[in-house]
Amino acid sequence: MKALVISQLGGPDVLEVRQVADPALAAGQELVQVEAGGLNFADTMAMQGGYPGTPKPPLVAGREFCGIRLSDGERVMGYAQWGAFAEKVAASTALLWPVQKEWSSEEGAAFPVNYFTAYLAYWKAGLLEPIQGGATRSVLIHAVAGGVGTAAVQIGKLLGIEMYGTSSSEEKLERVKTLGLQHGIDYKQRDYEDAIKEMTRGDGVDAVFEMLGGEHTNKSARCLRDFGRVIVYGTATGKPSVVDTRLLYAKGTSVHGLWLTYLSANRGLMNQAWQQLSAWMAQGYLHPVIGHAFPLEQASDAYRLLLEGKSFGKVVLQVT
Numbered sequence: 001m002k003a004l005v006i007s008q009l010g011g012p013d014v015l016e017v018r019q020v021a022d023p024a025l026a027a028g029q030e031l032v033q034v035e036a037g038g039l040n041f042a043d044t045m046a047m048q049g050g051y052p053g054t055p056k057p058p059l060v061a062g063r064e065f066c067g068i069r070l071s072d073g074e075r076v077m078g079y080a081q082w083g084a085f086a087e088k089v090a091a092s093t094a095l096l097w098p099v100q101k102e103w104s105s106e107e108g109a110a111f112p113v114n115y116f117t118a119y120l121a122y123w124k125a126g127l128l129e130p131i132q133g134g135a136t137r138s139v140l141i142h143a144v145a146g147g148v149g150t151a152a153v154q155i156g157k158l159l160g161i162e163m164y165g166t167s168s169s170e171e172k173l174e175r176v177k178t179l180g181l182q183h184g185i186d187y188k189q190r191d192y193e194d195a196i197k198e199m200t201r202g203d204g205v206d207a208v209f210e211m212l213g214g215e216h217t218n219k220s221a222r223c224l225r226d227f228g229r230v231i232v233y234g235t236a237t238g239k240p241s242v243v244d245t246r247l248l249y250a251k252g253t254s255v256h257g258l259w260l261t262y263l264s265a266n267r268g269l270m271n272q273a274w275q276q277l278s279a280w281m282a283q284g285y286l287h288p289v290i291g292h293a294f295p296l297e298q299a300s301d302a303y304r305l306l307l308e309g310k311s312f313g314k315v316v317l318q319v320t
């Protein structure tokens with residue numbers, strides 16, 4: 001079968017479309033004929049050798065996909081750790097979900113990682129349930145114009161949350177506002193910590209979705225109000241998060257970790273998330289935002305776009 005292979009660790013030039021053997025099925029897995037794959041920041045890290053648990057190359061790339069389940073012909077979308085950017089993937093049955101009928105395979109491939117991660121971020125932040133008295137809660141979403149970011153905006157709108165979001169460009173922010181983002185912060189033009197202070201009149205936000213790492217974790221903690229939570233789920237800067245616990249004492253705040261790879265093994269949690277996400281999906285509230293689609297043969301360009309921070313919404317690969 002045709003597959004996108006990480007031939008060795010390195011930049012996008014190490015990616016090669018090659019013929020490889022069909023995948024072998026392990027217990028609890030089944031075969032899916034892949035039509036499209038969703039590209040994630042984690043794929044760029046796996047290519048460069050920075051993603052925990054990834055086997056050594058050569059390795060078939062890709063962690064989410066949409067296609068036809070061979071056992072029953074149903075259209076499914078799914079989540080894996082690698083092997084998804086190929087004509088066939090051996091996928092865990094527990095991590096396959098039916099695709100909304102009217103969605104394209106690109107839209108299906110853009111769903112699992114972004115929407116489960118965004119939903120679980122609200123869960124970790126304690127923002128899924130309304131609070132007594134009905135006060136409005138608020139969140140600062142970094143990389144709000146990206147894959148997880150645009151999913152978080154759609155979910156935040158449904159939860160009635162006041163959303164602030166950062167991006168490197170006004171143009172991207174204007175596009176996210178059409179999804180429901182109320183407050184955009186162009187971090188190239190102004191410091192986001194100052195902006196949050198000013199926009200919330202010194203109060204701060206209830207949660208920050210933080211995927212930058214380095215000093216941004218402390219900076220994000222300084223954007224919190226009393227008892228707020230930073231949800232750390234990435235290190236796009238390439239630097240490990242720095243946390244000064246004295247900042248946390250000051251306002252009774254906390255920092256939480258979120259890793260879908262780990263949480264996806266928790267059946268109860270994933271089922272709870274799917275119940276809510278699928279209900280919203282069926283009601284027409286969730287629409288994966290596809291910014292860019294590339295044929296598999298141009299995967300290097302797709303990875304480059306994501307690495308350079310030039311993408312909007314989700315980047316997808318057309319496999320067949």
Ligand SMILES: NC(=O)c1ccc[n+]([C@@H]2O[C@H](COP(=O)([O-])OP(=O)(O)OC[C@H]3O[C@@H](n4cnc5c(N)ncnc54)[C@H](OP(=O)(O)O)[C@@H]3O)[C@@H](O)[C@H]2O)c1
Pocket residue numbers: 039040041042113114117143144145146147148149166167168169172211212232233234235236237238258259260261306307308309310311312313314
């Ligand atoms: N823990 C988990 O389970 C989990 C799951 C999914 C994703 N993630 C993490 O969430 C983050 C977003 O992932 P995604 O796949 O949805 O990607 P994405 O947000 O679609 O793309 C990354 C965006 O991050 C922004 N960015 C800021 N600093 C950057 C930098 N130094 N290098 C590159 N981009 C930078 C850019 O947007 P602007 O130009 O607008 O700033 C860029 O478009 C990544 O850090 C990823 O590892 C974690």
